[in-house]
Amino acid sequence: MLNVIRADKDGISATDRGIAYGDGLFETIRMRGRQAVLRSFHLDRMVTDAARLGIPCDRDELDAAITRAGTDYEAAFEGGDWVLKLVLTRGRGGRGYRLPENCQPCLIVSVSAMPPLPAGTGVVAGFSQFPLTVNPQLAGIKSLNRLEQVMASREFTGQEFELIMRDTAGNLVEGTRTNLFFRRDEEWLTPPAGNLAVAGVLRKYLIACLREKGHQILEQTIPPSILSSADLPVLYLVNSVVGVVPVRSLGGVDLPVGGGLETICDPLQTLE
Amino acid sequence: MLNVIRADKDGISATDRGIAYGDGLFETIRMRGRQAVLRSFHLDRMVTDAARLGIPCDRDELDAAITRAGTDYEAAFEGGDWVLKLVLTRGRGGRGYRLPENCQPCLIVSVSAMPPLPAGTGVVAGFSQFPLTVNPQLAGIKSLNRLEQVMASREFTGQEFELIMRDTAGNLVEGTRTNLFFRRDEEWLTPPAGNLAVAGVLRKYLIACLREKGHQILEQTIPPSILSSADLPVLYLVNSVVGVVPVRSLGGVDLPVGGGLETICDPLQTLE
Numbered sequence: 001m002l003n004v005i006r007a008d009k010d011g012i013s014a015t016d017r018g019i020a021y022g023d024g025l026f027e028t029i030r031m032r033g034r035q036a037v038l039r040s041f042h043l044d045r046m047v048t049d050a051a052r053l054g055i056p057c058d059r060d061e062l063d064a065a066i067t068r069a070g071t072d073y074e075a076a077f078e079g080g081d082w083v084l085k086l087v088l089t090r091g092r093g094g095r096g097y098r099l100p101e102n103c104q105p106c107l108i109v110s111v112s113a114m115p116p117l118p119a120g121t122g123v124v125a126g127f128s129q130f131p132l133t134v135n136p137q138l139a140g141i142k143s144l145n146r147l148e149q150v151m152a153s154r155e156f157t158g159q160e161f162e163l164i165m166r167d168t169a170g171n172l173v174e175g176t177r178t179n180l181f182f183r184r185d186e187e188w189l190t191p192p193a194g195n196l197a198v199a200g201v202l203r204k205y206l207i208a209c210l211r212e213k214g215h216q217i218l219e220q221t222i223p224p225s226i227l228s229s230a231d232l233p234v235l236y237l238v239n240s241v242v243g244v245v246p247v248r249s250l251g252g253v254d255l256p257v258g259g260g261l262e263t264i265c266d267p268l269q270t271l272e
Numbered sequence: 273m274l275n276v277i278r279a280d281k282d283g284i285s286a287t288d289r290g291i292a293y294g295d296g297l298f299e300t301i302r303m304r305g306r307q308a309v310l311r312s313f314h315l316d317r318m319v320t321d322a323a324r325l326g327i328p329c330d331r332d333e334l335d336a337a338i339t340r341a342g343t344d345y346e347a348a349f350e351g352g353d354w355v356l357k358l359v360l361t362r363g364r365g366g367r368g369y370r371l372p373e374n375c376q377p378c379l380i381v382s383v384s385a386m387p388p389l390p391a392g393t394g395v396v397a398g399f400s401q402f403p404l405t406v407n408p409q410l411a412g413i414k415s416l417n418r419l420e421q422v423m424a425s426r427e428f429t430g431q432e433f434e435l436i437m438r439d440t441a442g443n444l445v446e447g448t449r450t451n452l453f454f455r456r457d458e459e460w461l462t463p464p465a466g467n468l469a470v471a472g473v474l475r476k477y478l479i480a481c482l483r484e485k486g487h488q489i490l491e492q493t494i495p496p497s498i499l500s501s502a503d504l505p506v507l508y509l510v511n512s513v514v515g516v517v518p519v520r521s522l523g524g525v526d527l528p529v530g531g532g533l534e535t536i537c538d539p540l541q542t543l544e
Contacts, residue, residue, distance in 0.1 A: 011283030022294030
């Protein structure tokens with residue numbers, strides 16, 4: 001049974017393992033009125049990744065929390081779009097990494113306004129100098145261990161919509177808050193889930209949707225040389241709140257725009 | 273100005289960045305009555321590592337928090353030994369990794385009884401199967417991003433005092449909650465700070481103390497072959513709460529005991 005906390009009303013215990021060790025995970029969901037975009041993808045990911053961390057998590061309880069939040073907060077956003085964040089922690093614990101015998105997970109529900117959406121003509125992105133390291137056993141989990149993204153975000157100068165993070169070999173892995181989709185000729189490329197800090201739900205939806213529509217998409221490592229080839233790729237940044245965002249300039253390199261991803265697969269079709 | 277929270281009395285805001293991203297760091301201090309072991313080492317590390325993370329942190333305020341905790345909790349432990357934990361977070365923030373314009377850091381003060389100390393005749397240690405990955409820019413920081421240690425700690429069977437974590441190349445790096453000191457002949461070895469998830473304060477004290485007493489100590493990578501050589505090393509696990517703990521068996525390999533570290537350098541001499 002989840003201990004549900006509304007962040008606008010309640011605090012949490014200072015002994016929660018979420019704060020002690022980042023022992024938990026989160027989802028950030030785009031809402032429209034009472035409905036959620038990519039609802040089943042968010043539920044699937046949180047249930048799957050909670051299981052990887054050994055945190056008890058019932059899908060129906062999570063689903064009920066989304067429904068409840070829709071009811072509670074729809075009016076505050078006048079039926080328009082808003083953002084729901086669910087943080088699931090392992091709950092309270094004593095000192096020390098070992099799990100308490102009986103943990104009661106805590107679900108923190110918080111809401112915020114939609115961020116401004118960028119123009120469809122393309123955004124400017126840069127590179128973070130902060131290297132990204134991914135533990136293979138934790139790859140893809142949207143856990144509460146996010147210091148790398150916090151540190152990379154300190155490098156924003158105000159000019160960039162996003163900063164791309166690279167692994168220690170210089171390969172392009174992901175943005176601080178987005179996944180990457182490249183298009184070159186008729187082929188789509190995205191880094192493999194096993195190399196990612198966060199494997200986004202929109203990424204998963206897009207891979208399935210592109211395949212269903214007959215596109216070829218490869219999950220493979222993206223070397224820095226992709227930006228020095230004569231045949232520059234189209235690049236999209238994607239996450240479940242801002243959607244699919246074309247990039248017109250990356251690290252000072254002008255990129256072609258017009259890969260069509262915005263119209264090929266529209267996550268707003270998944271409202272439920 | 274720190275927002276000081278006593279974990280036995282107060283909760284924290286559910287929007288604190290400590291819980292959202294593990295955006296903070298902590299110290300675990302052995303206390304005796306009102307005094308702290310390795311007090312200046314703990315203060316130095318928290319101030320230095322907070323600066324690495326860009327979290328404002330005044331040494332005098334931290335020092336005052338230790339003094340205040342000593343006054344508040346000494347009686348509860350009848351003048352004996354106890355454990356003081358200080359968690360420093362960046363404070364509240366909105367949604368998103370970027371830092372809020374004005375953050376007010378939060379210091380959570382919590383206390384617990386001393387854990388049972390192991391017999392001086394040596395403990396049994398094993399290996400964790402969970403790989404340790406260290407971001408070079410975050411190396412050594414006792415941050416709130418500790419999922420790797422939590423996951424490794426799930427492997428304890430009840431037989432081991434500690435589980436040793438290895439990097440993806442198999443090198444021995446550190447325990448889930450301890451640093452490693454090896455002695456072979458007249459030479460001491462410990463993995464370099466730049467490879468560590470947590471560079472402990474007792475580790476720092478011991479390196480300085482051993483050097484001051486004329487011992488040779490090298491900070492170098494420890495390959496797995498150290499356990500298959502004919503000349504097996506003495507091994508100690510060290511942290512600032514349990515002190516210096518000899519290991520008599522590691523992963524089924526019997527190790528010699530009697531390196532003398534317990535008496536060469538005694539951190540209890542640093543009480544202040």
